[in-house]
Amino acid sequence: MSNILYDLPGPKARVRNRLLGVVSLIGIVALLTYIVLRFYDTGQFDPIKWQQFEYASIQQQILDGYLTTMRTAGVAAVLALAFGALLATGRLSDHLYFRAPTSFVVELFRAIPLLVLIFFAYYGPIQLGYKVGPFWPLVIGLTLYNGAVLAEIFRAGVLAVPRGQSEAAYALGMRKTQVMVSILLPQAVRAMLPAIVSQVVVLLKDTALGFIIQLPELLYVGKQIGGRLPFGLPYVPAYLVVATMYIGTCGLLSWFAFWLQKRLTGGKRVKTAAKPIPLSVDTGAGGGAVL
Incomplete structure (x- = not known):
């Protein structure tokens, strides 16, 4: 399957993307932890x-x-x-x-x-x-x-x-x-x-x-x-x-x-499907059946 702009990832690509996401999250948490610790060491949280x-x-x-x-x-x-x-x-x-x-x-x-x-x-x-x-x-x-x-x-x-x-x-x-x-x-x-x-x-x-x-x-x-x-x-x-x-x-x-x-x-969408037209027999002027 493919999207308009790119091909959808397969099973291996999805696993790789999840792994990269976890690694990125760990890196961000580690960076924030380092910043907080530096603030603490320099006395920024002193009363x-x-x-x-x-x-x-x-x-x-x-x-x-x-x-x-x-x-x-x-x-x-x-x-x-x-x-x-x-x-x-x-x-x-x-x-x-x-x-x-x-x-x-x-x-x-x-x-x-x-x-x-x-x-x-x-x-x-x-x-x-x-x-x-x-x-x-x-x-x-x-x-x-x-x-x-x-x-x-x-x-x-x-x-x-x-x-x-x-x-x-x-x-x-x-x-x-x-x-x-x-x-x-x-x-x-x-x-x-x-x-x-x-x-x-x-x-x-x-x-x-x-x-x-x-x-x-x-x-x-x-x-x-x-x-x-x-x-x-x-x-x-x-x-x-x-x-x-x-x-x-x-x-x-x-x-x-x-x-x-x-x-x-996101409003409710009303389905407007066309109703089937019933077949009828019309004899017409000449008496022939027309469907």
Whole structure:
């Protein structure tokens, strides 16, 4: 038996793959154990380095940083989705005067590093004499970069729908807008959803770049907490807490995407088998039997 992209492994290959999986798992566990032991030997688990996390003010500071991260990611995600949909619409246009500029914008913002976009959005207005806070420059940078990436995801998802779907709709007299909204998008969303959520997860993690322009988000708060000398400069404990919060949030987003995709595609399918047509005898006008 074979799959579309590769031949399915045989019995020996399956045993070899299982063996490689076990060896890889043992290697990962050994590496994590070594890292934990090194942390223990260097005093990263000493009570004094974890003592400040018991204070309500520190917990509130971490919570405020987490809420700032989530607010930044939420605003940037909504704007990036809208910006990406707009660019994808232009790239799918039949008219060159729409398609060419949007293609240029997509390639431009995909080629510029995200950090450079954030610096432009933050330091550009300052050079012109306008004082801006760090929130909107970070949101603008995230929107421009991730919107360009999402535009390609949207375009690829629409183009992945079989061409016969749109051709049949055009044959029925539907306009292009009707074909896009009623025929192509409902099918494309199911295929695009994992990639969209993956990009949103990337956007969420990229909010950590806000600490460079002193936005009090989660990583910035973790850096402040880790730099306190009375607690032995607990950088590692602070970053472990921050990393755990990032991992938990990204895991929830991935779970939500899996649940949503399963809900969109896992409904009960009604079988519509055609009923057999009974044979009948028709004598016809000439009296002959016709089956």
